[in-house]
Amino acid sequence: MAGITSYGVFIPIYRLSRDTIAQAWGRGSLGGERSVANNDEDSITMAVNAAFECLEEIDRQSIDGLFFATTTSPYIEKQCSALVATALDLGDEIITSDYTNCLRAGTTALTLAVDAVASGSAKGIVVTAADCRLGYPRSDFEQLFGDGAAAFTIGNSQVMATIEARYSLVNEMTDLWRLPSDTFVQTWESRWVRDEGYSAHMYKAASALMKRVGLEAKDFSKVVFPALDARSHRQLAQRLGFDVKTQVQDPMLTTIGNTGVAYPLIMLASALDEAKPGDKILLGAYGDGADILILRVTEEIERVRSKQRVNKYLASKLTIPSYERYLSYRGLLETVPGETFRLFPSATVSWRERNSAIRFHGSRCKRCGTVAHPIQRVCPNCRAKDEFDEVRLSDKPGKVFTFSLDNLAGRSDDPTIVQTVVESELGSARIYCLMTDCIPLEVKIGMPVEMTFRWLYDGAGFHNYYWKCRPIRNGGA
Amino acid sequence: MESIKDKVAIVGMGCTRFGERWDVGLNDLAIEAAYEAYEDAGIGPEDIQSCWFGTVYNPLTGGGATVAADALKLHGIPITRVEDWCITGHEALRDACLAVASGMYDIVLALGVEKLKDTGFPGLGTGRGMYPVYEARRTAPGSFALMANRYFHEYGISPEEGKRILAKIAVKNHHNGSMCPKAMFHNEITEEQVINAPIIAWPLGLFDCCGNSDGAAAAIIVRSDMAKKFRHDPVYVKGLGLAYDSMLPHNRPGFSWTRFESLISSSQQAYQQAGITNPREELDIAIVHDCFSITELIIYENFGFSPWGHAKEDIESGFFNLDGGLPVNTDGGLKCFGHPIGASGLRMTYEVYKQIQGKADTPARQVKDVKLGLSHTFGGPPVVSAVAIIGRDIG
Numbered sequence: 001m002a003g004i005t006s007y008g009v010f011i012p013i014y015r016l017s018r019d020t021i022a023q024a025w026g027r028g029s030l031g032g033e034r035s036v037a038n039n040d041e042d043s044i045t046m047a048v049n050a051a052f053e054c055l056e057e058i059d060r061q062s063i064d065g066l067f068f069a070t071t072t073s074p075y076i077e078k079q080c081s082a083l084v085a086t087a088l089d090l091g092d093e094i095i096t097s098d099y100t101n102c103l104r105a106g107t108t109a110l111t112l113a114v115d116a117v118a119s120g121s122a123k124g125i126v127v128t129a130a131d132c133r134l135g136y137p138r139s140d141f142e143q144l145f146g147d148g149a150a151a152f153t154i155g156n157s158q159v160m161a162t163i164e165a166r167y168s169l170v171n172e173m174t175d176l177w178r179l180p181s182d183t184f185v186q187t188w189e190s191r192w193v194r195d196e197g198y199s200a201h202m203y204k205a206a207s208a209l210m211k212r213v214g215l216e217a218k219d220f221s222k223v224v225f226p227a228l229d230a231r232s233h234r235q236l237a238q239r240l241g242f243d244v245k246t247q248v249q250d251p252m253l254t255t256i257g258n259t260g261v262a263y264p265l266i267m268l269a270s271a272l273d274e275a276k277p278g279d280k281i282l283l284g285a286y287g288d289g290a291d292i293l294i295l296r297v298t299e300e301i302e303r304v305r306s307k308q309r310v311n312k313y314l315a316s317k318l319t320i321p322s323y324e325r326y327l328s329y330r331g332l333l334e335t336v337p338g339e340t341f342r343l344f345p346s347a348t349v350s351w352r353e354r355n356s357a358i359r360f361h362g363s364r365c366k367r368c369g370t371v372a373h374p375i376q377r378v379c380p381n382c383r384a385k386d387e388f389d390e391v392r393l394s395d396k397p398g399k400v401f402t403f404s405l406d407n408l409a410g411r412s413d414d415p416t417i418v419q420t421v422v423e424s425e426l427g428s429a430r431i432y433c434l435m436t437d438c439i440p441l442e443v444k445i446g447m448p449v450e451m452t453f454r455w456l457y458d459g460a461g462f463h464n465y466y467w468k469c470r471p472i473r474n475g476g477a
Numbered sequence: 478m479e480s481i482k483d484k485v486a487i488v489g490m491g492c493t494r495f496g497e498r499w500d501v502g503l504n505d506l507a508i509e510a511a512y513e514a515y516e517d518a519g520i521g522p523e524d525i526q527s528c529w530f531g532t533v534y535n536p537l538t539g540g541g542a543t544v545a546a547d548a549l550k551l552h553g554i555p556i557t558r559v560e561d562w563c564i565t566g567h568e569a570l571r572d573a574c575l576a577v578a579s580g581m582y583d584i585v586l587a588l589g590v591e592k593l594k595d596t597g598f599p600g601l602g603t604g605r606g607m608y609p610v611y612e613a614r615r616t617a618p619g620s621f622a623l624m625a626n627r628y629f630h631e632y633g634i635s636p637e638e639g640k641r642i643l644a645k646i647a648v649k650n651h652h653n654g655s656m657c658p659k660a661m662f663h664n665e666i667t668e669e670q671v672i673n674a675p676i677i678a679w680p681l682g683l684f685d686c687c688g689n690s691d692g693a694a695a696a697i698i699v700r701s702d703m704a705k706k707f708r709h710d711p712v713y714v715k716g717l718g719l720a721y722d723s724m725l726p727h728n729r730p731g732f733s734w735t736r737f738e739s740l741i742s743s744s745q746q747a748y749q750q751a752g753i754t755n756p757r758e759e760l761d762i763a764i765v766h767d768c769f770s771i772t773e774l775i776i777y778e779n780f781g782f783s784p785w786g787h788a789k790e791d792i793e794s795g796f797f798n799l800d801g802g803l804p805v806n807t808d809g810g811l812k813c814f815g816h817p818i819g820a821s822g823l824r825m826t827y828e829v830y831k832q833i834q835g836k837a838d839t840p841a842r843q844v845k846d847v848k849l850g851l852s853h854t855f856g857g858p859p860v861v862s863a864v865a866i867i868g869r870d871i872g
Binding site for chain 2: 339344353357371374380401403404409410417421428430440456459466
């Protein structure tokens with residue numbers, strides 16, 4: 001039976017205290033902190049990072065599809081899932097699709113992926129969901145929103161959670177929206193949005209599905225619903241008969257915030273981190289209607305239960321020191337530009353180099369075994385010509401061989417650039433790249449790092465992405 | 478394979494004042510250097526049969542070799558523009574020497590010019606290479622700091638101690654530069670100033686980095702057998718070495734970041750041609766590529782001036798000072814001249830040439846009895862190294 005075969009999340013390293021935002025505006029704080037994408041992150045990069053987590057145990061040969069769900073697509077025209085799939089080093093004979101414009105896009109993509117696999121039209125699909133929405137400066141949304149991503153693989157064997165039943169409801173109301181020209185999420189009066197939109201339709205859809213399948217609140221181990229705010233979230237669960245203390249999955253409002261399309265799926269991952277075989281989970285998503293899914297956890301959950309995939313991202317974090325820094329990182333405040341890049345962005349070069357730069361392949365010499373990156377046609381060790389296999393370096397950890405902390409190359413809002421020469425675990429391959437998500441003064445030779453896909457700069461009118469390294473995020477260990 | 482030794486001679490050289498020459502352009506710099514060289518050789522532009530012109534930032538020059546042609550009115554003769562990272566000036570010199578040695582020309586001009594101060598920013602820019610992403614946000618200080626951190630690590634030197642060792646190199650070069658009128662900086666500095674200066678790229682601080690300046694230098698190369706017709710004290714070319722490493726040596730497994738094939742090979746080529754077996758003893762001065770203090774230290778070891786891992790002892794004993802066993806960067810080096818890329822190799826050769834002739838601009842920094850001297854540039858991320866050894870006497 002088709003279902004979830006693995007899962008992963010990605011929470012950016014940066015957190016911003018809501019008190020910091022509140023102080024900047026002289027207004028009340030919603031308390032706690034929210035996640036903020038680093039200045040080299042967007043929905044594409046976060047989706048890639050989350051998907052790498054869930055591909056750890058999955059054979060890429062078993063994947064023939066990738067879905068990407070977001071409301072903050074870095075491209076309006078150009079398929080993001082194609083780039084995500086390439087960065088994940090999936091094959092090219094696959095189906096890719098972007099699901100956008102709706103906060104239910106993640107659950108929709110998940111459901112359709114299960115349908116495709118169940119029907120036999122696909123073997124395995126990676127479903128990714130990521131968002132980094134912006135609330136107007138000073139608004140509640142600015143404090144409430146967070147940035148993050150979740151990913152699942154859907155397959156037919158070793159399924160750890162199946163979708164037992166589902167129910168969808170459309171609700172045409174203009175409660176949250178953005179026009180193509182809008183930077184910030186617009187909204188109508190919050191009481192109407194909450195009561196007639198979210199609360200009413202989530203209740204209606206959830207109670208209808210529970211009634212249809214003959215299950216009561218007590219039959220579920222967890223209810224996983226996104227929250228507009230803590231109070232209405234609690235009231236909705238109570239109204240459906242759930243015990244707030246034991247059955248309601250933490251909506252992570254004080255730790256991450258509302259991560260848009262990724263929100264219910266990050267919460268689902270968190271629920272799976274704690275789930276036991278046989279558990280039933282009631283998953284919901286809201287946006288222009290409601291999706292409600294009933295998931296049943298299988299014995300396969302034991303494979304990953306100790307991973308604590310969400311907690312490690314909650315525990316490893318850095319604090320953004322100021323509200324201005326947040327504005328600048330998110331492109332809302334223009335700071336002093338640095339020196340002009342002496343680079344030559346070129347769509348054709350990027351396309352030709354995609355295996356080295358996006359798939360992050362190196363070459364492994366068939367004669368002497370030397371691994372080099374970028375791919376070298378002539379072996380740097382034995383000069384064998386065109387005798388190499390491509391090997392994936394993106395999922396291999398490494399160690400810092402040498403580094404520099406460059407105060408000349410950085411952005412004015414992020415002045416120290418950490419250049420690193422990494423020695424990969426794979427064949428001791430040397431990788432020259434930047435380090436991100438780090439405290440520059442703590443960088444040392446020999447420090448363990450892992451690779452992470454990032455946005456580098458906009459040039460020639462398009463986004464240029466590449467890989468960086470980061471200190472291994474293992475939850476503060 | 479023959480040696481270049483004693484086949485060609487330098488009979489005239491010119492070098493502009495280096496610095497922030499806001500009031501002069503690329504053409505003015507070329508004229509200033511070339512006409513000093515003509516005068517020094519006792520010739521005029523009509524005597525030049527061919528020219529090798531080195532400059533790096535082509536977009537500002539109008540492309541090709543037009544600056545040499547336009548500024549110097551070298552019409553109707555071959556002019557070749559060369560560009561090879563920071564060794565560009567040496568490449569112009571080397572090609573000019575090879576052309577004369579071939580017998581095709583008797584009198585040629587090697588010219589290196591660079592106008593960095595028209596670019597609007599103080600560094601060489603951010604990002605390197607022809608590829609859109611591999612070297613984004615790469616800078617020169619960042620690249621050479623990679624060496625420094627690795628050197629400290631390899632030899633178990635703490636950052637504090639490492640910075641103090643490097644500071645001595647900067648202090649030495651500033652001392653030498655303080656006596657050199659054509660240098661950009663003439664101020665003496667202290668170790669404390671170097672150590673406490675703002676960090677540019679850890680562990681390199683402001684005084685570990687060379688300046689950015691405008692400048693030009695030129696040389697007139699002739700056949701050796703003609704040289705005495707031009708002057709009584711021509712300087713003979715003894716050895717020319719040049720070696721490349723891969724574009725991205727840092728991507729090569731096992732690469733140490735303290736030993737550079739291009740440095741070792743280019744110096745060995747030049748030593749062999751010049752018949753040098755012990756450079757530490759046989760060379761009288763060396764003007765090397767001190768773009769950063771760490772670079773000079775690395776060169777000491779890669780060139781065989783100091784044993785591997787022991788440059789520290791020689792730095793501390795003052796071996797490379799003006800009054801030491803092998804004075805290095807007697808004019809203040811890139812540290813005090815700045816590094817107008819295309820000009821540097823010829824500027825360094827100018828210093829060796831003047832020292833050999835006993836004509837250092839300030840007597841206090843004239844090294845006694847210089848018979849054999851080396852000039853050197855090291856370019857790219859770094860990827861290429863060029864060495865020229867010139868001497869006073871034939872044979």
